[in-house]
Amino acid sequence: MKEKKINLITLFLITISSFLLIYILIYILNYYSNNGILLSYPSEFNYQNKLLTPNEIGDSIGGILNPIIGFTAAILTFLAFYMQYEANKDQRSIYFKNIRREDNDKVEEHRVNLRIFKNLVISMLDFYNSSGESIKKFVDEEIQSPLSMNIPKFTTNNSYEIFKSLDFKQIYASVVYNFKNSEDDWEEEFIEVLVILDFYEKLIADIKENFKIQNQKKYSLIAEVGDNINLQMNDIFPNDIVNNLDGLIDYMAIIYNKNPDNTSVIPDAEFSFPDINKLYSIFFPKFITALLAEYRKNDENQNEYKRFLDIFNHYYKKLGGEKAQAENYARDLSENYFLYFADNTNVNKILEFLAKIIYYERNMDNTDC
Structure with missing residues (x-):
C-alpha cells in the first residue's frame, strides 16, 4: 500500500508538470503563429493601433507565461527533490533489509x-x-x-x-x-x-x-x-x-x-x-x-x-x-x-x-x- 501511494504521488506530479509544459509550448506556438513571428520579424499593434517593439511583445508573453513557468519549475524542483527522497528511502530500506538478512544469516x-x-x-x-x-x-x-x-x-x-x-x-x-x-x-x-x-x-x-x-x-x-x-x-x-x-x-x-x-x-x-x-x-x-x-x-x-x-x-x-x-x-x-x-x-x-x-x-x- 505504501509503494502504491508513493507511485501515485510521483505520477500526479509528473502529470501536472507535463500538462503545464505542454500548455506553455502550445501557448508560445499559437502566439508566434497567429502574429507571424515564427517566419518573419515580429510586429504587433496595441489597442491604439500603434506598432509594438519586440521587447513589448516579450513582456506580453512573459507577463502571461512567467507565473505558469515559475509554478511548473517549482513543481519540477519539488519532484526532483521528492524523487531523490524516495530513492534515499529505498536505499535505506535496502540497507536495513541487508542488515536484517545478515543478522538472519548470522543467527x-x-x-x-x-x-x-x-x-x-x-x-x-x-x-x-x-x-x-x-x-x-x-x-x-x-x-x-x-x-x-x-x-x-x-x-x-x-x-x-x-x-x-x-x-x-x-x-x-x-x-x-x-x-x-x-x-x-x-x-x-x-x-x-x-x-x-x-x-x-x-x-x-x-x-x-x-x-x-x-x-x-x-x-x-x-x-x-x-x-x-x-x-x-x-x-x-x-x-x-x-x-x-x-x-x-x-x-x-x-x-x-x-x-x-x-x-x-x-x-x-x-x-x-x-x-x-x-x-x-x-x-x-x-x-x-x-x-x-x-x-x-x-x-x-x-x-x-x-x-x-x-x-x-x-x-x-x-x-x-x-x-x-x-x-x-x-x-x-x-x-x-x-x-x-x-x-x-x-x-x-x-x-x-x-x-x-x-x-x-x-x-x-x-x-x-
Missing part, C-alpha cells in the same frame, strides 16, 4: 555451528558408552577365563577427529551468542565439557594400546607354551614309562576334543580351539602330580620322571604367571570402568550443558547479533 550460522557441536558431542558420548559396555564385557570374560584370547569389541568412531578439526573460534562465538542473555557461568562448564571429552578420548586410546600390548604378550606366551607342550607330547605318547599317567586323557579331550575311543567330547562343529584355562587347571595339575608321585616312588626311572617334571613345571608356572597378570590387568581395567564408565557423573555434566544450549537456543531469533 543461522550460529545455529549450524551449535548443531554440529551438539551432534558430534552426542556421537562421542554414544561411542564412550558403547566402549564402556565393551570394556565391562571384556573384564568379565577375562576374569572368568584369564588364559583365553578375549578381545574387547571397540566400535570405530571418527567424531573426535572431526571435532578437533572444527574452527573453535566459530564454535566459541556461537556458544557465546547462545548464552549472551544468560546469567549462567557457562564458560567454566564449556571448558569442563571439552576437558572431559578429551580425557575420555585419551583414556580409550590408552586402553586400546595397553590391551594391544597385553594381548600380544599373552598370545606369544600361550603360543610358546602350546608349541612346546605339543613337542613334549611327541616324546610322551610313545614312551611307555609316562604314557599311562593321569592327565593325558584330559589333554586329548582339551586339545583335540577326543575321548580314548576316538569319539568327540563335544560335537566337532562346536569345538573351535583348545581351552587353555582347562589345560592349566585340569591337565597340568593332574599330570605334574602323577609325575611327582612316580618320581618319589620309582627309583629306576627317576631321571625320566624328573626330566618331564621340570619341563611341565616350567610351563605350568609360565601359564600361572600369565594368568595372574591377566587377572591383574582385568582388575585394573575394572577399576577404570567403575570410575569413568559406570559412574555417569561426567556424562551427566555434558548432557546438562547440552540441555542448556538447547534451552537458550530457543531465544536466538529474538536477539541481535
Whole structure:
C-alpha cells in the first residue's frame, strides 16, 4: 500500500508538470503563429493601433507565461527533490533489509555451528558408552577365563577427529551468542565439557594400546607354551614309562576334543580351539602330580620322571604367571570402568550443558547479533 501511494504521488506530479509544459509550448506556438513571428520579424499593434517593439511583445508573453513557468519549475524542483527522497528511502530500506538478512544469516550460522557441536558431542558420548559396555564385557570374560584370547569389541568412531578439526573460534562465538542473555557461568562448564571429552578420548586410546600390548604378550606366551607342550607330547605318547599317567586323557579331550575311543567330547562343529584355562587347571595339575608321585616312588626311572617334571613345571608356572597378570590387568581395567564408565557423573555434566544450549537456543531469533 505504501509503494502504491508513493507511485501515485510521483505520477500526479509528473502529470501536472507535463500538462503545464505542454500548455506553455502550445501557448508560445499559437502566439508566434497567429502574429507571424515564427517566419518573419515580429510586429504587433496595441489597442491604439500603434506598432509594438519586440521587447513589448516579450513582456506580453512573459507577463502571461512567467507565473505558469515559475509554478511548473517549482513543481519540477519539488519532484526532483521528492524523487531523490524516495530513492534515499529505498536505499535505506535496502540497507536495513541487508542488515536484517545478515543478522538472519548470522543467527543461522550460529545455529549450524551449535548443531554440529551438539551432534558430534552426542556421537562421542554414544561411542564412550558403547566402549564402556565393551570394556565391562571384556573384564568379565577375562576374569572368568584369564588364559583365553578375549578381545574387547571397540566400535570405530571418527567424531573426535572431526571435532578437533572444527574452527573453535566459530564454535566459541556461537556458544557465546547462545548464552549472551544468560546469567549462567557457562564458560567454566564449556571448558569442563571439552576437558572431559578429551580425557575420555585419551583414556580409550590408552586402553586400546595397553590391551594391544597385553594381548600380544599373552598370545606369544600361550603360543610358546602350546608349541612346546605339543613337542613334549611327541616324546610322551610313545614312551611307555609316562604314557599311562593321569592327565593325558584330559589333554586329548582339551586339545583335540577326543575321548580314548576316538569319539568327540563335544560335537566337532562346536569345538573351535583348545581351552587353555582347562589345560592349566585340569591337565597340568593332574599330570605334574602323577609325575611327582612316580618320581618319589620309582627309583629306576627317576631321571625320566624328573626330566618331564621340570619341563611341565616350567610351563605350568609360565601359564600361572600369565594368568595372574591377566587377572591383574582385568582388575585394573575394572577399576577404570567403575570410575569413568559406570559412574555417569561426567556424562551427566555434558548432557546438562547440552540441555542448556538447547534451552537458550530457543531465544536466538529474538536477539541481535
